[in-house]
Amino acid sequence: MARLPLEQAYPGLVFRPRTRNWWARLTRVPPECVHLETEQAWMATLVPDTLYLRGKAAPRRKLERPEVSLCRACLLGVLWTELAAYSGRVVCFEPDAETFTQYFFVAEPDFAAAGFEPEVAAAIEQRLAALSGACSECSRPATWLWLSRQDVASLDDFGHIRAAAGRRLCAEHGVRALSGALEACAEANLFYMNVPYGESGAYVWI
Numbered sequence: 001m002a003r004l005p006l007e008q009a010y011p012g013l014v015f016r017p018r019t020r021n022w023w024a025r026l027t028r029v030p031p032e033c034v035h036l037e038t039e040q041a042w043m044a045t046l047v048p049d050t051l052y053l054r055g056k057a058a059p060r061r062k063l064e065r066p067e068v069s070l071c072r073a074c075l076l077g078v079l080w081t082e083l084a085a086y087s088g089r090v091v092c093f094e095p096d097a098e099t100f101t102q103y104f105f106v107a108e109p110d111f112a113a114a115g116f117e118p119e120v121a122a123a124i125e126q127r128l129a130a131l132s133g134a135c136s137e138c139s140r141p142a143t144w145l146w147l148s149r150q151d152v153a154s155l156d157d158f159g160h161i162r163a164a165a166g167r168r169l170c171a172e173h174g175v176r177a178l179s180g181a182l183e184a185c186a187e188a189n190l191f192y193m194n195v196p197y198g199e200s201g202a203y204v205w206i
């Protein structure tokens with residue numbers, strides 16, 4: 001599998017040397033940012049270009065960026081760059097801070113393969129298709145629909161996914177909402193996060 005070298009994939013981030021040596025590679029320990037040396041209360045495994053289809057890794061970009069473990073500040077830095085540059089439409093579900101262990105993007109054509117129930121997939125597709133108008137925070141066009149935990153408590157609840165008002169946001173305010181949700185968790189150990197790909201999709205949590 002072709003992979004981008006670490007420095008090219010994550011310019012500006014510094015990784016712990018001991019998680020980059022031959023032993024780390026041999027034991028498949030992903031490189032960790034230097035901050036995880038002293039602060040371990042908040043960490044996330046970022047596998048930016050891989051989607052898991054029923055447990056099976058499915059690359060979503062030719063030259064994949066390597067899997068890394070990041071502190072919250074480093075993760076948010078990467079997400080800001082990625083999400084602000086993403087011009088597609090996103091339905092974003094606020095995660096349950098207490099229980100979520102994964103937070104990832106699935107593009108519309110992958111909904112079924114990723115295991116979404118047909119009614120849930122249809123409800124999200126409906127919201128993506130209807131996404132228009134201006135951001136509720138500024139005048140730019142809305143490309144994100146933010147569904148809070150009050151809007152939709154469970155991802156199985158297609159009735160609320162279909163009907164909840166949610167907040168229409170531009171990409172920048174969408175990223176702010178997503179970052180705010182991650183910042184609201186004092187502690188976290190996320191096993192899997194990726195970044196958006198394709199033309200539209202949903203950020204979901206489990």
Ligand SMILES: [Zn+2]
Nearest residue numbers: 033035071074
């Ligand atoms: Zn860090």
Ligand SMILES: [Zn+2]
Nearest residue numbers: 135138170173
């Ligand atoms: Zn805005």
